[in-house]
Amino acid sequence: MSISTIVVIGCLSLSTIGLLFYVYWVLPRQIESRLRESLRVFSTAVELRFPNHTGLTDRVLALGLRLGQLAGLSPTELRDLEMATHLRDIGLCAIPYRLVKEKPWLQWTHSDFETYDRHAEISAHMLEITPSLHKLAPIVRCHHAPYDGKTGWFAPNSRAIPIQARILYVVTTYVWFERNLGDLLARDRLVEGRGSLFDPELVDAFLRMLTSKGVRDASEHLAGVP
Amino acid sequence: MGGTVRLDPGNRVDWVPLLTLTALALLAELLPVRVNREGLRITLSLPFLTGIALTDGPLGVIAADVFITLAAAIGLAAVRREGVPWKWLSANLAIAAVSSAAAGLCMTGFLTASGYDAWLLATLVFVLVYSVANFVIVTRLNSVLTRRDFSHNVLAGLKPGAIGLAIYCLVALGVAVLVQDGLVLLAPALFIPVIALRAGLIMKARMYEHYYETVTALTLMMQRTNPYTGGHLERVAKLAEEVAQRLGIAPRRARLVREAAVLHDIGKIAIDEAILDKPAKLTEAEMEHVRRHPVLGAEILSQCEQFRALVPWIRCHHERPDGTGYPNRLQDVEIPLESKIIAVVDAYDAMVGEPGESRPYRKAMHRREALEELERCSGTQFDPNVVRAFKEVLLREAARA
Numbered sequence: 001m002s003i004s005t006i007v008v009i010g011c012l013s014l015s016t017i018g019l020l021f022y023v024y025w026v027l028p029r030q031i032e033s034r035l036r037e038s039l040r041v042f043s044t045a046v047e048l049r050f051p052n053h054t055g056l057t058d059r060v061l062a063l064g065l066r067l068g069q070l071a072g073l074s075p076t077e078l079r080d081l082e083m084a085t086h087l088r089d090i091g092l093c094a095i096p097y098r099l100v101k102e103k104p105w106l107q108w109t110h111s112d113f114e115t116y117d118r119h120a121e122i123s124a125h126m127l128e129i130t131p132s133l134h135k136l137a138p139i140v141r142c143h144h145a146p147y148d149g150k151t152g153w154f155a156p157n158s159r160a161i162p163i164q165a166r167i168l169y170v171v172t173t174y175v176w177f178e179r180n181l182g183d184l185l186a187r188d189r190l191v192e193g194r195g196s197l198f199d200p201e202l203v204d205a206f207l208r209m210l211t212s213k214g215v216r217d218a219s220e221h222l223a224g225v226p
Numbered sequence: 227m228g229g230t231v232r233l234d235p236g237n238r239v240d241w242v243p244l245l246t247l248t249a250l251a252l253l254a255e256l257l258p259v260r261v262n263r264e265g266l267r268i269t270l271s272l273p274f275l276t277g278i279a280l281t282d283g284p285l286g287v288i289a290a291d292v293f294i295t296l297a298a299a300i301g302l303a304a305v306r307r308e309g310v311p312w313k314w315l316s317a318n319l320a321i322a323a324v325s326s327a328a329a330g331l332c333m334t335g336f337l338t339a340s341g342y343d344a345w346l347l348a349t350l351v352f353v354l355v356y357s358v359a360n361f362v363i364v365t366r367l368n369s370v371l372t373r374r375d376f377s378h379n380v381l382a383g384l385k386p387g388a389i390g391l392a393i394y395c396l397v398a399l400g401v402a403v404l405v406q407d408g409l410v411l412l413a414p415a416l417f418i419p420v421i422a423l424r425a426g427l428i429m430k431a432r433m434y435e436h437y438y439e440t441v442t443a444l445t446l447m448m449q450r451t452n453p454y455t456g457g458h459l460e461r462v463a464k465l466a467e468e469v470a471q472r473l474g475i476a477p478r479r480a481r482l483v484r485e486a487a488v489l490h491d492i493g494k495i496a497i498d499e500a501i502l503d504k505p506a507k508l509t510e511a512e513m514e515h516v517r518r519h520p521v522l523g524a525e526i527l528s529q530c531e532q533f534r535a536l537v538p539w540i541r542c543h544h545e546r547p548d549g550t551g552y553p554n555r556l557q558d559v560e561i562p563l564e565s566k567i568i569a570v571v572d573a574y575d576a577m578v579g580e581p582g583e584s585r586p587y588r589k590a591m592h593r594r595e596a597l598e599e600l601e602r603c604s605g606t607q608f609d610p611n612v613v614r615a616f617k618e619v620l621l622r623e624a625a626r627a
Contacts, residue, residue: 004346005403012400016419019393023426031433038440040529045447048496048522090443094450097498126446130439132432 039086046089050100053089056175061085063206064171070205071163081164084139088168091122105180120144143168146197166199170206173198243281243410247401248290250274250413254420255298259427262434266368268390268427269298270420273397275326276352277405277413280345284330291326295319321363329356349402353395361387375471393423437532441485444492452494452502458579463487465571465619472615473563479535483564486536490543490568493523517552520544539564543572548606558609566609570616573608574600593620 043057061082068081092100095116103112124141127133142165170190177186187207194203251274258267271294279287295318303310333352337344369375400416445459466487470480494502497519501512508516524541527533542565545551547558577596591599597617604613 001407002403005407008346008396008399008403012396012416012419015393015396016422019419019422019426023422023429027426027429031429031436034433034530034532035436037530038436038532041440041444041526041533042447044529045444045492045495045526048493048526049451090447091450093447093495096500097451098500101498122450126443126450129446130443132436132439133443 035083039083042090043086046092049093049097052100052105053092056172056179057086057089059175060168060171063175063209064167067167067171067202067206067209068164070209071167071202073163077164080136080139081167083133084136084143084164084168087127087133087136088123088140088143088172089119090126091119091124094122095119117144138162139164139168141165143172145169147199148196163199166202170198170202174206174210240281243405244278244286244290246410246413247274247277247281247405248294250417251278251290252294252297253417255294256301257424258298258302259424259431261427261431266364270394270424272353272356272394273401273416273420274413275356276349276398277401277410279326279330279333279352280349280402280405284327284334287330288323288326291322292319295322317367321360324363325356325359328359329353345406346399346402349398350395353391353398357387357391357394375477390423390427393419440530440532441488445488447495448489448492451497451499452491458575459488462568462571462575465575465616466567468619469567469571469612469615470564472619473567473611475563479564482535483539483567486539486564487568487571489523489527489533489536490540490572491519491523492526492540493519493521495526496522517544521553538562539568541565543568545569546607547609550606561609563609563612566612567616570600570608570612574616 047054047057064081064085065078068078073081095118099108099112099115108116120141120143124137127137127140139162142161145161145165147161147166147169173193174186174190177189187210190198190203190207194200251271254271254274255269258269260267271291275287275291278290282290296315299315299318300310329352332355333348336351337348340347397416397419401413404410404413404416449459463484467480467484470483471477475483497516501508501515504512520541520543524537527540528537539562541553542551542556542561545554545556545561545565546569547561547566549555549557551561574596577591577599578593597620600608600613600616604610
């Protein structure tokens, strides 16, 4: 082998190692971080439209991912759950401003709730026309779908509801009631809807999870409790 | 096995390097990467073609390049069960023939002038000339098809092109030394950096695609709450980019102005649509509510690093040169030029747009009236230089039409 061969092959080997490191280590992390940032744009837009949603996404994310781990979701499924958590409510931009902002939630009529629940379908429609987010549409569409397939205007068979959607329904309901009516009533709501609105196994796992010390500490930290 | 660098036509053909390198070039050609939204694809066969040029001269490389382009196009069409795109294939064959002929002749000329010992430098000459010829032809074609300015397309493609070229050069040098030392059968190992480069290009393309999809999804959100039509946003975006270029803003930044023009009212997501749609004059309290939208828009977009450049432009798009704008009543020099561009283009398109396109309650104005209105407000509401550049863009468009 000539000197020039050794020099060229040496440089090429070093460059290849650098390129492999960049392509298979740096770049995937960069893409992941940009993806997460861009998802935050959507949840921020919703929270600015309806300030009573402020901070909900962070809380749902923390509890939802923990429940997803307990339910044995794979890393890919957990990632989809995380993305769907950020995007689940983008359809709220089409829900009348005054309904959510000015009418107290406890005074909503059945028709108001139906109007509000349509945001899941609208969010899913928006994701369906966005190729890289297309696969999240079924999760987002079903994140308010009742488990027994009987209640509400949109009620697919429970087997058609992705597990991430069932997790989101349990966690978002808990977080919403917890914020407005307190922890005990939020838990009661889950028990009341166990098997009809919510997946019973997930409700059991979630309630067990809530009583574990680690989650309680994390919840208090997230809720800003000193 | 093996072959040495030779361009002497008297020598017999070395089949082992020719077939090995042609097979590798064909394999690389069968793995194209789509690099932009218009469907432009690039392939990574150049380093292996360089080896063919060194062993078999300009005619050998032209024949090999034409063959692999043809074979790969037919092979890919068969795999995808589609018809062969003959129109594009003819263009690609012509581009391949011209690029390899130019590069092969330059390399031969270089070797003749500086002696056959300079084969390593000749390798670089081949790669550089081929890349430049290919880049210029493809960019020119892309400019014609996308109706974008050629020089702007060249500038936009230079940085990613330069990184790819550096790796091409190194792999081509690797091929050259293996050919020279008779180790051409080890050349498949050089597919490792080629595959890594390909994976990097695919990831970058995916990153850009996701960025544009985010812009699209945000636009959809905006359209759900506001009476904007896609037509209004598209016109505003196109005009804003052209005015930015007219004012000497670099192509990449002008592209960002385009995106800012699409998203400039994103803050209206958080504004009561009943007020935005109100046909009557707004009360002071309602005006105050609506005036929050530039700040809200800036807050939404500031969550993402990729949108950071757009944040000040969007925050200031209702500031006025006379210092009476909102939200911060900035003076002329404090307002970003990009915000001034968005202000002019949006105002014009809102004036001439049909009812329902951006302002549901107002009748469309004639173009001349809208321009007169812009001129009347030039210096107070709008920047005079931007208004002038905008008029020039409209005149050029009218001349084109």
